Amino acid sequence: MDDNSRYKDVFLEESDEYLQVLNDGMLRLEIDPEDKDALGDIFRAAHTLKGMAATMGYETMSKLTHSMESALELFRDGNDRISPELITSIFKSLDRLSEIVDKLRVDDFSETEIEDLLEDLSRAAEMTTEETLSDGRSDFEEDETNMMIIAEASSKGYNAYEVAIILEEQTALKGARAYLVVNRLEQQGDIIHSTPSPEELEAGDFDFQFKLLYLTKLTEEEIRFELEGISELEKIEITPMDTIPSEVLKEDRVIDKADHREVNSPSKSTNSSQGASLSHSIRVDIGKLDSFMNLVSELVIYRNQLEDISTNLKIGEINEPLTNVARISTDLQDLVLKIRMQPVSVVFNRFPRMVRDLSKELDKEIDFQIDGEETELDRTVVSELGEPLIHLIRNAADHGIETAADRKNQGKPEKGVVKLSAYQEGNRVIITLSDDGKGLNPEYIKEAAIRKGLSVDGLNDAEVQQLIFNPGFSTAKEVTSVSGRGVGMDVVKQKISSLGGTIEVVSEVGIGTTFIIKLPLTLSIIQSLMVKLADEVFAVPLGLVEKVVKVEAGEILESHNKEIYMYRGKAIPVIRVDEKLGIESADSEKHLILVHLGDKHYGLLVDDLLGQQEIVIKKLSGVLGKMKEYLGATILGNGDITLILDVGNLCS
Amino acid sequence: MGKRVMVVDDAVFMRMKLKDILEKGGFEVVAEAQNGIEAVEKYKQEKPDLITMDITMPEMDGIAALKEIKGMNPAAKVVMCSAMGQQSMVMDAIQAGASDFIVKPFQTDRVLQSMAKVSG
Numbered sequence: 001m002d003d004n005s006r007y008k009d010v011f012l013e014e015s016d017e018y019l020q021v022l023n024d025g026m027l028r029l030e031i032d033p034e035d036k037d038a039l040g041d042i043f044r045a046a047h048t049l050k051g052m053a054a055t056m057g058y059e060t061m062s063k064l065t066h067s068m069e070s071a072l073e074l075f076r077d078g079n080d081r082i083s084p085e086l087i088t089s090i091f092k093s094l095d096r097l098s099e100i101v102d103k104l105r106v107d108d109f110s111e112t113e114i115e116d117l118l119e120d121l122s123r124a125a126e127m128t129t130e131e132t133l134s135d136g137r138s139d140f141e142e143d144e145t146n147m148m149i150i151a152e153a154s155s156k157g158y159n160a161y162e163v164a165i166i167l168e169e170q171t172a173l174k175g176a177r178a179y180l181v182v183n184r185l186e187q188q189g190d191i192i193h194s195t196p197s198p199e200e201l202e203a204g205d206f207d208f209q210f211k212l213l214y215l216t217k218l219t220e221e222e223i224r225f226e227l228e229g230i231s232e233l234e235k236i237e238i239t240p241m242d243t244i245p246s247e248v249l250k251e252d253r254v255i256d257k258a259d260h261r262e263v264n265s266p267s268k269s270t271n272s273s274q275g276a277s278l279s280h281s282i283r284v285d286i287g288k289l290d291s292f293m294n295l296v297s298e299l300v301i302y303r304n305q306l307e308d309i310s311t312n313l314k315i316g317e318i319n320e321p322l323t324n325v326a327r328i329s330t331d332l333q334d335l336v337l338k339i340r341m342q343p344v345s346v347v348f349n350r351f352p353r354m355v356r357d358l359s360k361e362l363d364k365e366i367d368f369q370i371d372g373e374e375t376e377l378d379r380t381v382v383s384e385l386g387e388p389l390i391h392l393i394r395n396a397a398d399h400g401i402e403t404a405a406d407r408k409n410q411g412k413p414e415k416g417v418v419k420l421s422a423y424q425e426g427n428r429v430i431i432t433l434s435d436d437g438k439g440l441n442p443e444y445i446k447e448a449a450i451r452k453g454l455s456v457d458g459l460n461d462a463e464v465q466q467l468i469f470n471p472g473f474s475t476a477k478e479v480t481s482v483s484g485r486g487v488g489m490d491v492v493k494q495k496i497s498s499l500g501g502t503i504e505v506v507s508e509v510g511i512g513t514t515f516i517i518k519l520p521l522t523l524s525i526i527q528s529l530m531v532k533l534a535d536e537v538f539a540v541p542l543g544l545v546e547k548v549v550k551v552e553a554g555e556i557l558e559s560h561n562k563e564i565y566m567y568r569g570k571a572i573p574v575i576r577v578d579e580k581l582g583i584e585s586a587d588s589e590k591h592l593i594l595v596h597l598g599d600k601h602y603g604l605l606v607d608d609l610l611g612q613q614e615i616v617i618k619k620l621s622g623v624l625g626k627m628k629e630y631l632g633a634t635i636l637g638n639g640d641i642t643l644i645l646d647v648g649n650l651c652s
Numbered sequence: 653m654g655k656r657v658m659v660v661d662d663a664v665f666m667r668m669k670l671k672d673i674l675e676k677g678g679f680e681v682v683a684e685a686q687n688g689i690e691a692v693e694k695y696k697q698e699k700p701d702l703i704t705m706d707i708t709m710p711e712m713d714g715i716a717a718l719k720e721i722k723g724m725n726p727a728a729k730v731v732m733c734s735a736m737g738q739q740s741m742v743m744d745a746i747q748a749g750a751s752d753f754i755v756k757p758f759q760t761d762r763v764l765q766s767m768a769k770v771s772g
Contacts, residue, residue: 172755173734176742180753183746204739231752231766 008104010283011056015101018052021045022094023353029075030087030356039075046072049097061100064114068093071121089120091353149192150215150241158189158215160241161223166209168234175204177232182212184226189216208234213241286379289340296329296336297616301635303329304613308638330614337378344422344431345373347386351393355418358397365404365414366397371421377429381499381519385431388492388503392433392515393418395489400437400513410510412436427521427543434514440465440507465507469493500631502648528615528634528644529593532608533578534585539615539634539644540593540604547594548609556592556605565592565603572601573651580650581629595647602651617644655771658683658698660691660714661706661733669758670704670733677764688712692720695728702771703730704754707741715745722749729770733758 022045028038046069053062068090100112150160163185171177178201182191193213196206216223220238227236303325310318348370355368377385401407401416408414422431442461449456449467456464468489496503501519520526527542549567556563556574563574574592578585585607593604615634624630631646657679661667664686671681683698685691687709695703703721707714714732721728732745732753742753751770754763 172736173739173742173753176734176739176746176753179743180746202743229751229769229772231754231769232762 008056011052012101012105013283014052015049015097018045018049019094019098019101020349022049023091024349026087026090026094027352027356033075039072042072042075043069058100058104060112060114061097061104064093064097064100064117067118067121085120089117093117093121153190153215158217159219161214161216161220162237162239162241163212163214163223163227164209164235164237164239165212165227165233166235166237168232169208171208171232173204174206174208175202177230178202178204178206178210180230181227181233184230185212185214185216185223188218188222188226189214191215289336289379293336293340296333299329300333300614300616304636305638308636333614340379341376342379342382343374343376344382344385344429346382347389348373348420348422350386351389351420354390355393355397358394362397363403364397364401364416366401367415367417369417369419369421371419372423375422375424375429377519377521381501384495384499385519388495388517389420389431389433391489391492393420396433396435396437396513400435400439402438424521427526429519429521431517431519432514433517434512436512439509439511439513440468440505441509462506465505468505469503526615526617528613530610530613530642531591531593531606532610533581533606534583536583537610537636537640537642538577538606539613539642540595540647541631541644542612544595544597544647545593546596546601549592549594551590551592551605567594567601567603570601572603574603574605575651576605577645577650578605578607595651597648597651600651602647604645604647604650615642615644654678654680655701655767656680656682656698657702657704657767658685658691658694658700659704660685660688660709660717661704662686662709663706666706666733666756670763673758673760673763674704674767677760677767679767688714688717688720691717692724695721695724701729702767703728704733704767705730705745705750706733707735707738707745715741715748718745718750719748731766731770 021041025038025042025045028035029042032038046065050062050065050069053059053065071086071090074086096112096114096117103110103112154160165178165181167174167177182194182198182201185191191212191214194201195211200206201210214223218226220240223238224236227233303322306318306322307326310322351370352368355366358364359366396418401418402410402412404414407416416435416437418433418435420431420433422429424430442464445464445467446456449464449470452470454467454470456467459467469492470490493503496517496519499519501517503515503517505513505515507513528539529542529545529548531538531540551565556565557571558564559571563576564571565574566572572594577583590605590607591609593606595602595604613636615636617632618634619625619632620627620630624633628649629646631644633641633643636642657674659667659670659674659681661670667684667686671684674681679702682700683694685694689712691703691705692712705714705718709717712720718730718732721730726749729751730745730749732742732750733756734742734745734753735756742750745753752766754766
């Protein structure tokens with residue numbers, strides 16, 4: 001099976017996806033055993049997974065999937081005596097399968113013990129099948145469904161044919177041509193199946209051939225006659241059904257009898273000559289995407305250089321091509337950024353399962369809600385997001401939500417709610433995690449802070465609550481296996497900051513706790529406003545800038561030792577950036593950059609404005625990396641290095 | 653005698669081209685129309701065996717004309733003339749009963765193949 005090794009990456013990745021589908025499906029089934037959609041998803045996933053594992057020669061995996069599938073049969077039979085044990089066994093099997101996949105990923109081929117699970121599964125299955133009619137069918141084969149339809153139809157006088165069509169090589173509008181064939185056939189029968197799927201057929205998304213499974217009262221000759229009236233068909237092959245080798249159908253999906261033209265089941269091709277162009281998407285190695293991104297970033301740097309040169313040398317002819325280069329590289333950037341975007345559901349998806357396990361383990365009832373999982377973020381951000389969120393969710397389940405008894409005593413519903421939501425706001429994505437648990441008690445935090453030697457003087461309750469992000473801070477009175485001790489919130493905060501984001505907590509005792517995480521959409525390229533302070537140039541992320549105003553000396557007012565500026569009738573704090581950064585700047589006329597942070601405005605006072613530019617963020621490291629005034633650095637067109645101001649930190 | 657054909661297209665050039673192809677292929681072009689309304693009128697007068705029908709035309713487009721003609725005579729044989737990128741309209745036409753379609757730019761053999769198959 002060495003030949004399969006090059007498919008391994010795809011295999012592993014797809015296995016992850018199918019396991020996710022299985023997990024999701026089981027969760028849905030656990031809530032509603034009648035959920036036919038969930039059942040359908042599960043069956044397809046289990047079946048495909050089994051086939052994949054067998055093809056790759058991973059026996060343990062295919063064995064386990066097989067018995068899991070058999071156990072799943074019980075659900076399909078509409079058995080209402082499905083035991084919780086069975087569900088737990090299936091979940092355990094899924095975990096074991098994930099383990100196997102993880103081991104394969106690192107080329108660990110040692111046997112994974114599965115006998116215990118096989119036993120559990122078959123026992124659970126027997127227990128229930130004894131009470132129902134056991135038809136001895138062990139395996140769910142999709143082509144059986146087709147066969148059933150065919151058998152039923154033939155009893156009514158219909159014949160089944162496989163109709164294979166090859167179009168002429170230069171056929172234009174293949175989709176419409178295929179549609180013409182389908183349409184013609186359907187006037188005198190039913191197409192219950194197609195390879196590729198009906199959507200792909202209509203979209204013309206196939207090489208020059210396709211196959212249809214056709215039920216009709218017509219004879220072979222009559223079908224041929226019908227089809228001969230259509231031009232540009234190079235070859236028409238009509239085979240009566242009983243001679244069709246089963247593998248033709250095996251990989252395909254069942255088509256809904258009721259509405260054969262609008263089915264959305266993607267089907268796979270078994271024909272190697274067709275295989276190449278059936279899908280609308282391809283998988284790309286992340287590494288390639290990253291280097292694509294880097295190249296585009298460099299292109300932007302050189303474009304900026306070219307623009308500089310053109311401005312300095314005043315060469316007229318170069319302007320137009322340069323404008324085009326600028327436009328295209330901007331488009332290219334947008335595109336690569338979009339390609340890199342991933343919905344947060346990629347990480348969110350695994351949480352329902354986790355919360356289910358947590359609630360069993362902690363013996364608490366938790367209703368876990370997810371909102372906005374389609375929100376997209378740069379994949380780097382998405383992939384780094386899992387760890388901190390897991391931590392927060394565990395905390396919410398463990399420390400936040402009270403036991404059912406406690407909740408009842410407080411007059412709360414016994415079931416606690418943990419809600420995870422994501423949405424986009426400007427060029428940032430906000431993720432909130434809230435629970436309706438006991439909240440953070442500022443008194444406990446104060447006590448703990450004092451024990452750790454932190455100063456709590458003059459802090460209000462909200463400020464005290466932010467102390468939980470300090471290193472080594474934990475208020476958990478007891479340590480449970482679920483959430484650890486002390487290490488945690490500071491690590492979460494660090495992680496979020498390293499992604500260029502912020503985290504804060506809002507909590508009320510007895511009502512609940514909400515964590516608000518704000519993340520940048522992308523990490524690499526931003527629009528920025530270039531400003532000057534004394535002789536230094538700095539970049540300010542444009543996403544935050546609301547407006548820039550020229551201010552006269554008298555317009556900045558003093559109040560309570562702070563400088564403010566009146567903007568739309570509101571007083572907003574003025575920040576003298578030069579003082580913050582320790583730069584001496586001339587007291588000439590100033591520009592005030594009004595920035596919007598959360599729900600607050602701030603004014604940043606700078607000497608001069610240079611213009612707007614796209615810049616590539618390079619992370620700072622070493623001593624510079626620790627300076628919180630700067631987000632990073634960028635290389636300008638003229639080769640100069642400019643620091644990017646971290647507006648959030650400057651204003652806080 | 654060859655089959656009697658009506659050519660419907662708003663462009664004179666396309667009608668000439670098609671007529672040329674068809675006549676060389678042994679068909680008789682008995683009528684020409686430059687929009688859907690005219691096509692329906694002339695269909696009633698001439699009752700051609702075959703129609704080539706352009707999709708995009710002023711006044712009444714090819715699909716509307718196809719529907720009217722099919723309404724008068726469900727057995728009417730209409731071959732749609734489409735440009736690349738008009739797939740969804742071609743599908744609408746097929747749904748409405750078009751017998752076949754040919755794609756611009758026209759290639760003589762393809763046009764004749766289609767006409768021969770449709771006239772069967």
